[in-house]
Amino acid sequence: MIKYPILEKGATIGVTAPSSGVPSELHHLLKSAFKSVEKKGFNFICGETAWTQEKEKSASAIKRAEEFNKMMLSDDIQLIIPPWGGELLIETLEYIDFENIKSKWILGYSDISLLLLAITLKTGTATAHGTNLVDLRGEYSDDTTAMWRTVLSTKMNESILQHSSEKYQKEWQPDNPTPYIFNLTEQTYWKSTVNEKVKIQGRLLGGCIDIIRHLIGTPYGNVQNFKENYIEGDSVIWYLENLQLSPTELRRTLVQMKLAGWFEECSGITFGRSPTNPTVTNYTVEDVYKELSKELQIPILYDIDCGHVPPQMTFINGAFAEVESENGQGTVLQTFK
Structure with missing residues (x-):
């Protein structure tokens, strides 16, 4: 049987970077994401790795894994959302404590999808492939992106329907964000x-x-x-x-x-x-x-x-x-x- 975490109202989000962290010149993106998601009723506990980035990784493989493991074991954290993806998450796999993973949501994509798939395959715990944290920094989210909260709030034996988007973004325009970030x-x-x-x-x-x-x-x-x-x-x-x-x-x-x-x-x-x-x-x-x-x-x-x-x-x-x-x-x- 698959084990499904449940996202409760007012949950605390753990922010850790098992792949890439956010370099100092882009810290404003992370801070904006915190403000935006806090307005939606969530709290945050942010790890050290989210704020650092050197040689294509936020920290050493062991430090990244230790911070992730700690957040997975913490009763104060109900959901983990990394800032974004990266390149070298695979280095952490041998240090992840798969044996003691608690039932809580992990949400992300790109390099994070490696961790998500590994956890589900090894433990039977459901994981969530979708938006990263930095892309939630807008005043609001488009209808497709915003479904992450509804999907993760779905309970055992319940169903959730999602529809294809009306429009998509052809290219990133970081200097021209819309109220929902994407163009x-x-x-x-x-x-x-x-x-x-x-x-x-x-x-x-x-x-x-x-x-x-x-x-x-x-x-x-x-x-x-x-x-x-x-x-x-x-x-x-x-x-x-x-x-x-x-x-x-x-x-x-x-x-x-x-x-x-x-x-x-x-x-x-x-x-x-x-x-x-x-x-x-x-x-x-x-x-x-x-x-x-x-x-x-x-x-x-x-x-x-x-x-x-x-x-x-x-x-x-x-x-x-x-x-x-x-x-x-x-x-x-x-x-x-």
């Missing part, structure tokens, strides 16, 4: 490898594919053990998003995932919008999706609301989901069972 200018349109309505169901697993692929073959990426011990024969829906991989590198990674058994008992795959979709001698990311869909004989949705091209839905690793898409729009119904 949502482009029409959202979910696409598919099949020319028909798509409806898939299964347990959600995923994250940034650039990062989570490094769990393959490690004790932290045992998908088969997770299936046998926590989801009682249910199929899996993978939600993935590509930050920097070329079509050929993406293809190699997906084949590796297939050979490692990650796509066995898989009912469908979804890919978030990507900020990088180059063509390699006429080989496109759409070709990659179509090849994989044909090989696995499953539908693949892409350009969904997930990842580095905001806004993004809140996906719960381990939750039972029904994903539907038709005519460019989509819904994700997650049930905490």
Whole structure:
């Protein structure tokens, strides 16, 4: 059985940086996020790592893990949200106290998705892939981003429905933030490898594919053990998003995932919008999706609301989901069972 944390009103958020911290010249972003989220009724306990950054990490692997472990054990903290992602969270995995992880939400994406997936696979505890803390610093959040609170407040055996966004952000404009931070200018349109309505169901697993692929073959990426011990024969829906991989590198990674058994008992795959979709001698990311869909004989949705091209839905690793898409729009119904 999956263990689902519950977000209560007035919860205290633990802020720690298991990947990258915030350099001094950007401390104002973190302070703005604190003010904005406090107005919504939350409290904060902030660790040292959130305020430091050197050599692509907030602190040593051991210090990052120790601070995270302490927050996970603390009864004063009900939710952990890192400032943002980074590059080298993988260094901390061997020091994370998976044996004593308490049932509390961890929310984030990018490099943080490595930690989220590892925790769910090893412990059966649900984790939340969605907004980071810094992107909550606006006066308010757009409708898609704002759903994180509702999703994390869902109780056992209840369901929560999310809809595809109306518009998405084509490029980051840090010097021109809107009241909800993002510049949502482009029409959202979910696409598919099949020319028909798509409806898939299964347990959600995923994250940034650039990062989570490094769990393959490690004790932290045992998908088969997770299936046998926590989801009682249910199929899996993978939600993935590509930050920097070329079509050929993406293809190699997906084949590796297939050979490692990650796509066995898989009912469908979804890919978030990507900020990088180059063509390699006429080989496109759409070709990659179509090849994989044909090989696995499953539908693949892409350009969904997930990842580095905001806004993004809140996906719960381990939750039972029904994903539907038709005519460019989509819904994700997650049930905490």
